[in-house]
Amino acid sequence: MTRVYRIEWLPGSDRLRGTCHCGATIEGQDPLSMWQWLLAHPAHPGPGDPGPATS
Amino acid sequence: MSFVRDQWYVAAYSAEVGRTLLARTILNEPLVLYRTSAGQPAALADRCVHRHFPLSAGQLSGDTIVCGYHGFTYAPDGRCVAVPGQQRIPRTARVGAYPVAEQDSLVWIWIGDPERADPGLIPRAPWLDHEAYTTVRGMEPLAARYELLVDNLLDLSHETYLHGGYIGTPEVADTPISTEIDQEQRVVRVSRRMDDAACPPFYAKSTGISGRIVRWQDIEYRPPCLYLLHSRVAPAGILPRPDGTDPDGFHVEVVYAITPSTATSTFDFWAVARDFALGDADVSAFLHDSNRTVVLQDVEALNRLEQVVAAEPPGLQELSINIDTGGLAARRMLARLAEESAGLAVPLS
Numbered sequence: 485m486t487r488v489y490r491i492e493w494l495p496g497s498d499r500l501r502g503t504c505h506c507g508a509t510i511e512g513q514d515p516l517s518m519w520q521w522l523l524a525h526p527a528h529p530g531p532g533d534p535g536p537a538t539s
Numbered sequence: 540m541s542f543v544r545d546q547w548y549v550a551a552y553s554a555e556v557g558r559t560l561l562a563r564t565i566l567n568e569p570l571v572l573y574r575t576s577a578g579q580p581a582a583l584a585d586r587c588v589h590r591h592f593p594l595s596a597g598q599l600s601g602d603t604i605v606c607g608y609h610g611f612t613y614a615p616d617g618r619c620v621a622v623p624g625q626q627r628i629p630r631t632a633r634v635g636a637y638p639v640a641e642q643d644s645l646v647w648i649w650i651g652d653p654e655r656a657d658p659g660l661i662p663r664a665p666w667l668d669h670e671a672y673t674t675v676r677g678m679e680p681l682a683a684r685y686e687l688l689v690d691n692l693l694d695l696s697h698e699t700y701l702h703g704g705y706i707g708t709p710e711v712a713d714t715p716i717s718t719e720i721d722q723e724q725r726v727v728r729v730s731r732r733m734d735d736a737a738c739p740p741f742y743a744k745s746t747g748i749s750g751r752i753v754r755w756q757d758i759e760y761r762p763p764c765l766y767l768l769h770s771r772v773a774p775a776g777i778l779p780r781p782d783g784t785d786p787d788g789f790h791v792e793v794v795y796a797i798t799p800s801t802a803t804s805t806f807d808f809w810a811v812a813r814d815f816a817l818g819d820a821d822v823s824a825f826l827h828d829s830n831r832t833v834v835l836q837d838v839e840a841l842n843r844l845e846q847v848v849a850a851e852p853p854g855l856q857e858l859s860i861n862i863d864t865g866g867l868a869a870r871r872m873l874a875r876l877a878e879e880s881a882g883l884a885v886p887l888s
Contacts, residue, residue, distance in 0.1 A: 487722040491864050493715030500861060515718075515864040519871055523720070 489522040491515060504528065542566045542799055543763045543873060545651030545880040547661045549796035549808055552676065553644045556580045560604065562595035564800050566650045570637065571595040575602040580646045581615040584635035588619065594634070644668040645796065645808075651880060662761040666792040666812035673817045675827035676810035679834050683845035685763075685799040688807060689873070691837055692766050692795055693729060693865035695756055701840055705833050710736035710754070718864040720872060727872055729758040729865035735775050741829050742772045745822050746789045746815060751775040758865065762872045768793035790814045793830075803845055809834050 491502045494511075502510045502518045508528050512518050521528060548565055551572055555561060561572040562585055569585035571594045585595050587606040597607035603620060605612045611632065612621035619632030638649040638656035643664045649656035666672045681688060691697065698707035710733045719728040733754040742748065755771040770791040779785035796808035811830050816822040859867060878884035 489720045489722075490717065491719075491868075492717045493861050493864070495715055498861065500864065513861075514859070515861060515867050516859050519720070519864075519867055523871060 489519070489525075491518055491522070541877055541881075542650075543876045543880055545649075545655050546763055546876065547640070547647045547649055547656075548764045548798045549645050549806075550582065550639070550648040550798070551646045552678070552808070553580075553641055553646055556646050558599060560595045560597065560599055562593065563806070565648060565806075566799055567801055568650060569593070570648070571604065572639075572646065573599055573604070575615055577602075579615075580639045580641055582637040582639045582648050583613060583615070583617055584637075586634065587611050588632050588634055589622075644674075662765045664765060664767060664792075664794045664810075667794060667810055669812075671817075672792065672812040672814055673819070673823060674810055674812040675823050675830065676808070677827070677831050677834070678809070679807045679831070679838050680800075681805040681807045681838050681841055682803065683805060683841040684803050684848070685797050685805040686870070686873070687841045687844055687848070688795075688797050688805055688837070689760070689762075689766075689869050690866040691841060692768075692797070693727065693758065693760060693869045694862050695729075695731065695758070695768075696862045701836055702833050704740065705829055705836075706739050706741045708737040708739050711756075712862070716862070716864060718868055720868045725761065725872070725876075727758075727760040727762065727865060727868045729756075729760075729868075731756040738772070741826070741833075742789070742791075745813070745826055746772060748772065748774055748789075753777060760865075760869055760872075762869060762876060764796050764798060766795040766797060768795075803849065807834060807838065 487505050489504055491500050493500055498513060499511055500515060500518060502522050504522050504525050506525060510518060510521050550563055550565060556572050556574050558574060563570050563572060570582050571585040572582050574580050583594060585593050587594055589609055589611050592606055592608035594604045594606055598605045603612050603614055610623040611619055613634055614620050617634045617636035619628055622628055638653050640647045640658040640661055642661055644667045647661050667674050696712040699709055699712035714731050714733050717730045735751055736754045738748050738752045752775055753773045757769040759767040770793055771788045773788040777787045792812040794810040798806040800806055811826050
């Protein structure tokens with residue numbers, strides 16, 4: 485399995501969708517906390533918007 | 540962020556390393572580079588073991604460097620082979636010799652534990668030394684920490700505001716990106732595909748396209764040093780063919796090597812390789828001058844930003860939005876590599 489983590493900016497919106505190589509996904513608006521969520525694999529925290537857009 | 544050691548860095552272009560001594564400080568390590576009579580690049584610590592006089596201020600004699608102060612003489616492996624006035628050479632008379640490798644018209648140097656230097660890990664930029672491409676290049680010193688240049692290059696939306704009239708158009712900042720962290724390949728990818736964009740002068744004048752364009756920007760950052768921007772432009776509506784060939788597209792491979800010099804200075808190597816107008820001197824001069832202007836716009840902005848960042852208290856909060864997804868990915872990868880080199884993390888691959 486290739487260890488690729490992806491965040492796509494959903495066209496026509498300000499939303500981001502993150503996808504882990506294990507298939508787990510998350511949507512949100514803060515790329516920093518979304519990378520944290522993705523790179524926590526395999527211990528992804530609970531789903532949901534992962535937080536405020538600050539770093 | 541600290542330096543990432545145990546990595547290959549671009550020290551110079553091949554053409555810069557010859558039979559004269561070239562001084563360059565990389566990751567705070569002063570180096571002297573030269574080429575042996577057999578044509579091999581060599582790199583030594585740029586300090587004589589005797590009184591620490593810079594060897595780069597001395598002379599090349601055959602394949603040895605003679606210190607310009609008292610004549611201590613060093614072989615390419617760093618061994619001292621002659622001292623003035625006596626036969627006995629102290630056993631400790633040696634300077635550091637760095638692993639170097641030449642690839643794709645770049646001279647790479649390994650900064651870190653020499654035992655871990657594997658030339659097979661050097662990332663490739665084959666367009667820079669390929670007959671199917673014509674390349675222009677340069678290097679601008681940056682008075683800013685290397686992380687600012689990484690941030691700059693991973694988010695090309697700044698082209699719209701900082702480089703308008705050269706490479707920036709409104710569509711760059713307006714187009715969503717897709718970003719990947721590939722831990723096995725140790726690469727960050729950022730892709731921006733513009734289906735119908737204005738053609739900036741950089742491409743209009745070099746390709747001859749007069750109307751709107753398809754413009755693809757596919758970034759491949761191989762931390763810590765090598766940054767590749769695979770740029771494709773074509774008249775609007777023209778895509779690669781189903782079989783994968785792309786005879787109607789214009790391809791520009793923009794290559795940066797981001798080499799930290801000190802904590803607040805960086806070597807900004809840049810190159811632009813194209814697969815059209817091959818050998819055309821006018822196009823080469825235009826692309827060289829245009830890209831150098833763009834790089835100098837970045838240099839001016841980042842030098843200014845360095846002054847601000849340096850004066851800020853540590854940990855001051857910044858604001859990140861969608862356009863920063865690539866830059867944040869690069870920071871994560873750099874932090875991971877720094878932890879690995881410090882023995883704080885197990886290598887991912």
